[in-house]
Amino acid sequence: MPSIDHFNLWSFDLNLLVAFDALMRERSVTRAAGRLKIQQSAMSHNLGTLRMLLDDELFVRVGQVMKPTPRAEALSAAIGRMLEQAQDAITSRDTFRPETEERTFSIGFSSELEVLLMPGLTAQVQRCAPRIRLLARPAQPDDVHRMLDDGAIDLAIGCFDEGAERHRRKLLFEQSLMCCFNPGLLDLPVPISRDVYLSQRHALVSQNASIRGCLEDALRAAGVELEVAMAAPEFLTVLGTVMQTPVLATLPSRIIRRYASLLGLATSAIPLDLTVTPISMVWAAHSDGDPASEWLRQQVQPILAEIEDDEPSQDLAAINLAASST
Template sequence: MDIRHVDLNLLRVFDAMLEHRSVSRAAEAIGLSQPAMSAAVARLRALFDDALFVRTGAQMQPTPRAVALAPAVRRVMETVKGEILQAHSFDPAASERTFTLITPDIGEINFVPRLLARLVRAGSGLNLRTLSMPRHAAAEALESGEAELAIGYFPDLHKAGMFQQLLFRNTFVCIVRADHPDVGDRLTLGQYLALPHAAVRPGREHLFEEFLQRKGLERRVLLETSHFTSLMPIIETSDLVATVPRDMANVCVQHANIRMLDVPLEAPTIEVHQFWPRRFHKDAGNMWLRGVLHELFRA
C-alpha cells in the first residue's frame, strides 16, 4: 500500500467507528454528515479490503482485521492529539536550551548581567551565549538560525522578514575621570572640541560620529578604540573625554573613578530594539525570552 494514496483523515473515521460502533454517532462525534461518514467507511473498506465493521444487532462490530488495526490507529491518533496538535509551550525551569543573542560589547555590559540573573532564577538548565558581529552578518546569523535575537542599535535589521520591538531610547553623554583638572560641572562646546578625546569606532558607522560630520564639527581624537569596554581604565587614568551612550556611562560611573556630564550639543538619541527573524516568531522559547527582555529593559 502506497501512503501517497492514503487519506489519513480516514484514520479519524476508523477511530470514531471503534469508539461509537455506529455510523450516525461516529459521524456526529467528528462533525460529518451521515452520508459523508458512510462514504468514508466505504473507502476504508476498499483501502483495507475488509468489511472492518459489520452490523450485529444495534451496533457495528469490528472484524478481526479491524481489531488488529485498532492499537496502531489509537497510537497514531494519540500522538497527533497529544504531541502534534497540542499548543507548544516553554517551561524555563525544565528547559536546557541555550539562547544565542547578538549584541555589541556595550550590550553585554548592559543586558547580560540582569538577563543572566533572570535565567538562573527561572531554571538552572538555561544557558546564554552572546555574539558580536557586523550588522550585515547579524542579519545572516538571524536568518540562518545561528542566533535567535539581536539586541541593540541595528539599523540594518529594520527590514522585511525581521520583527522588532523598541526597548528604550538612549542618549549620549560625556565621561571624564572624576578628578579631571580641566573639567568642572559642565562642558562648553569650545572645551568639548578642544579637549583630547577617546573615540569608539567599532568597525562600522557610528551614530554620533555621523552627527558630528553633518554639523561640520571636529574633535581632537587622541585615541581610537574598537570597544566601549576598554574605555573605563583609559578614561580613569587619563585626561581624555569620551562620548558614550548613557547606559555605558552609568556602568563606568558605578565601577570606576569616572563622572558623567551632558554633551554640549543637541545630540541624537539611540533607539535600542530587540530583533528576531520570522522563523522564531512563534517559537515558544523565543517568545518567553523576548518577554523577559521587554520586562527588564523597556523604557
C-alpha cells in the same frame, strides 16, 4: 527514524483513517457521520473506499450495529494510537519549566549593552532557573539579523533596526550621550562648551570600518566634524585610552555614570544635539510563540527597570542645554 513511504501515503487519503476510527467507536454509519459532521452518504462512501483499499468488509451489519471484522479489530489499535499521537502533535503547546530546564541561551549584544545587562540578567535568571546558562555574543548591526536567521543567537539587544518581516523588534529605551576625560591630562571647564568640545581630539566607539563609528550619522546630521584620535569596538578600551591620553571620550550616559568616577575621570554633558539609535530587543518571528524564547524576553524587563534608574536627571538636561548655548 523509521522509513516512511511518502508516495504511498500521499496517494492514500488519511481522512479515511479518521472515518475508520469513528466507525469503530460508534458501530453505526449514521452515528459515525454525525461524529464527523458529514452526511450519511459521505460516510457510506468512505466505508466503501476503505473496503476496496484494504480488501476487507471491515464492518458487517449484525442487527442494528456494524460489527468489525477480525481485520478491522487488528487495525483498530494501531490506527487509534496514530490518531491520538497526531492530535497531540497538532493541539499541544510546548511547555517550558524554567526551574527544571537545562539549556543555553545565546544573546547577541552591541557594544556596552553586554556589560549593562548581563550581570543583572544572569543574577535574575539564576534565581528562578539555576540550570539555564547565558552565552553573550558580540553582534554587529550588519550581522545581527543573519545571526537570528541562522539560529546563532536566540535574542539580540542593542542598536538594531527592524530587519525584515521575519524579525520582531521591541524598543527598550532611548540612548543619551555624555563625555569624559582625565582631568590630570586635560584642564577643561565643566560643563564643556561647544567650542571646547569641537576643539579637542576624541576617542569613540566604532563597530565598523569608520573612525567615527556609532556617531557618524549623528555628527553628519548635526553638521559638525570631530578630530578623532582613536576608535575601538569596546567601551573599556576607549575609557582606558582616556586614562592615558589627553582626549575626550563620548559614550552612552549609562556607561559614563557607571565607570567614569571609578577610573578618576571627569564628566560633562555633550554640548551638541546628537541623536543616536535607540536600544531595541530583536528576535526571529518564528520564535514568537515559543515559550522558552518568550520567557527569556520577559527576563529582560526587570533589568531594564534598574537601567532606567540611571537616566539623566532634569538637572543634567539643564546643564546640557546651558553648555550647548555657551
